[in-house]
Amino acid sequence: MTPNPSAFPAPVRRVAIAGAGIGGLALGAALRQAGIEFTVYERAAKLHPVGAGLTMQANAMAALRTLDLDEAVASAGAVLGEAVILDRTGRLLQAIDLGRLGRELGAPVVGIHRARLHRILLDACGADGVRTDREVIGYEDEGERIRLRFRDGSAEEADLLVGADGLRSAVRAGLLGESPLRYSGYTSWRGICRAMDPAPVARTSESWGEGARFGIVPVGSGELYWFATANAPAGGEDPPGRIRESLLERFAGWHEPIARILERTVEEEIVRTDIHDRPPVRRWSKGRVVLLGDAAHPMTPNLGQGGCQAIEDAVVLARALRSFSTLAEALRWYENARVRRANQIVRNSRSAGRIAQWESPAAVLLRNALVRAVPRSIAARPFARAMRFEIPRL
Ligand SMILES: Cc1cc2nc3c(=O)[nH]c(=O)nc-3n(C[C@H](O)[C@H](O)[C@H](O)COP(=O)(O)OP(=O)(O)OC[C@H]3O[C@@H](n4cnc5c(N)ncnc54)[C@H](O)[C@@H]3O)c2cc1C
Numbered sequence: 001m002t003p004n005p006s007a008f009p010a011p012v013r014r015v016a017i018a019g020a021g022i023g024g025l026a027l028g029a030a031l032r033q034a035g036i037e038f039t040v041y042e043r044a045a046k047l048h049p050v051g052a053g054l055t056m057q058a059n060a061m062a063a064l065r066t067l068d069l070d071e072a073v074a075s076a077g078a079v080l081g082e083a084v085i086l087d088r089t090g091r092l093l094q095a096i097d098l099g100r101l102g103r104e105l106g107a108p109v110v111g112i113h114r115a116r117l118h119r120i121l122l123d124a125c126g127a128d129g130v131r132t133d134r135e136v137i138g139y140e141d142e143g144e145r146i147r148l149r150f151r152d153g154s155a156e157e158a159d160l161l162v163g164a165d166g167l168r169s170a171v172r173a174g175l176l177g178e179s180p181l182r183y184s185g186y187t188s189w190r191g192i193c194r195a196m197d198p199a200p201v202a203r204t205s206e207s208w209g210e211g212a213r214f215g216i217v218p219v220g221s222g223e224l225y226w227f228a229t230a231n232a233p234a235g236g237e238d239p240p241g242r243i244r245e246s247l248l249e250r251f252a253g254w255h256e257p258i259a260r261i262l263e264r265t266v267e268e269e270i271v272r273t274d275i276h277d278r279p280p281v282r283r284w285s286k287g288r289v290v291l292l293g294d295a296a297h298p299m300t301p302n303l304g305q306g307g308c309q310a311i312e313d314a315v316v317l318a319r320a321l322r323s324f325s326t327l328a329e330a331l332r333w334y335e336n337a338r339v340r341r342a343n344q345i346v347r348n349s350r351s352a353g354r355i356a357q358w359e360s361p362a363a364v365l366l367r368n369a370l371v372r373a374v375p376r377s378i379a380a381r382p383f384a385r386a387m388r389f390e391i392p393r394l
Contacts, residue, residue, distance in 0.1 A: 010036055011327040016148055016158035018136040018171050020047055023293025023310030024164035025118065028125030029067050030318030039156070040125065041148070043135035043165070047122065049114040051271055052190040053225025055080070055204065055217055056117070059389035060308035061107035063315045066391070070107065072120050077112030078218040081202040083383075085371060088209040090255030093371045096380045098204075105387055111204060111217040111225060113192065117307075136161075136170055139289065146288040160327065161289045162317070164310070167276060169295035175286055181276040183234045184300050184350070186211075186357050188273050189247060191265040193224045200224050207254060208368065211359035214251055214258050226261050227301075231357055234274050243270045275300050277350060280343035285331040292317060297342040302353040303386055309342050312389055323394050337392045345386055 015031055017024045020042035031038045056064070056073060064070040079102075085094040102108040122130065135151035139161055146161045163171025167181065200218040207214045211231035219225045228247060238246055244267045251258050277298045284291040293310030317334050324330040358364055371379075 012159035014158045015160045017162045019165035020130050022307040025121035025125045026311045026314035030314050034318050034322040040130040041134040042132045045133045049118045052192045053113050053219040055304040056110045057308045058105040058107040058387040060311045062389040063311045074110050076116040077110040078220040079108045080204050084205045086207040088254045094379050111219045113219045141287040163291045163295040164293050166294045167298045172295045175289050184275040186229045187232045189228045191270045193261040193264045195222050210364050280346050299346040299349045300353045302349045305345050
């Protein structure tokens, strides 16, 4: 593969991106920086990110630095100093010094409200590059170009179609065929707890019970993002208007401030999501179509890496498109750089979730004792590996 030293002409003049989530917008920002023309087509009529908050791990912050967005994200969120695992009574099982890890990796770990992250990515991408109410339903790869078809009956042409359309990606279905999602065995709830007094400390926690977890992440502006999980059949629903109440019942007897956080959350803003992933695949591209983010490697959220990996994909794909003179070489380099790493995180995340959701009291006692016994330096290692971002050499 011959890197294109002059960086131009790029192998594509116009890129169509399906989906204005974290991955699609990050790719828009990276292509804009690279001087490559693009349009993001978003199904929703209005851009409004679902899912309260999230953690941007050090690898995502390092990737965002290449787009000059790391400082904006850090100041719109909360830089986290420590991550702890607790049991349901609040007893410490394990701790990771995120401040130290961040210094070693050269980038911090940040908790942030999703709406604020999306706003930063949208501004960097440029709102005029995003078309809402445009659902991609299919495409024809015509060799010299690609033709996208939309739900409203219209069509557009481009040199490359990037499927950044999430877990239930239509572009992926066109590329790899329809396949069922893999249910993890647990569901989740997420919310934001407003205006805590005193302001939250820079510590993120995850408390482990029997078949259930509760996580708390400061996201700046005095707010806390929280998530809860519980083993449950797929497709379950909460009684309308009683989500908060049923969570208060489910987490009754757990340590403070869990009940206080739930009480301070607006019922209508609680989001419930069944947790799915897909078995990893080795090819994310064919011809003039390529996948990115959850469309390529949907993962369970146990390592807080889904959005972070989407940002890594975006930065690496844009680098590929400006560095090679043929599209085939650029996409091969992108896959070589990304597939193994992302797939490993899919697998690790799934295993971590399986253990964290153990239900039998005896197994939970044993698990908690083992987690407590692991030296902190060893406990930090898998996180440090996942949090290291490097763009491979051309
Ligand atoms: C409970 C939970 C907690 C999580 N916590 C974290 C965390 O702490 N850190 C982290 O990094 N990640 C986390 N994640 C994962 C993260 O949310 C996803 O990995 C991330 O949003 C993926 O980004 P994406 O852009 O690939 O897809 P999405 O965010 O799903 O965006 C896809 C976009 O495409 C649009 N779309 C869909 N179909 C079409 C179509 N046919 N045509 C046009 N547009 C379309 C959608 O409307 C959407 O806007 C968590 C996930 C869950 C469920």
